[in-house]
Amino acid sequence: MPNMTPESSSGDRRADESPSRPVDAREEEFQHAKDEIAFRLRDRGVRLTGNETGDDLTGLLDAVERFEAAVERSGGDLMVDEPIDGRSPIAPDNEAFVLPRRGASESIPDFIGRIAVATSRAKAQGADEGG
Secondary structure (H helix, E strand, C coil): CCCCCCECCCCCCECCCCCCHHHHHHHHHHHHHHHHHHHHHHHCCCCCCCCCCHHHHHHHHHHHHHHHHHHHHCCCCHHHHCCCCCCCCCCCCCHHHCCCCCCCCCCHHHHHHHHHHHHHHHHHHHHHCCC
16 A cells, blocks of 8 residues: 655655645744743733734843843842832832833833833943942
8 A cells, every 4th residue: 555645855744744834833933932032021020012023022122131231230139120020129229220111002112212221321320339
């Protein structure tokens, strides 16, 4: 009896598999990466709508990480200054070291711009304190 699901010429895909399968796998991997970045942002107290693109999320994560690095270089303590579960920080040691909160209808580019301003403020705070 002939094999009803022969291997392709590459020897790695069977005829019963859709040619779009690699695309689906890439889409699944991309979605997983987006979900991971969104989790990391939400864990830092960043409000997300769920409508953000992959580029939005990576740009936002980059901005947040630059802010955090500036806070740490300036002597801030992220465990004290960052919000817990999306709420306000409990007792920030310096307001300049608190990540801005995203407005309900604020666009990602606008929010990234505000984070950049906050990053500059955190750097200046460290310089003012001799950091």
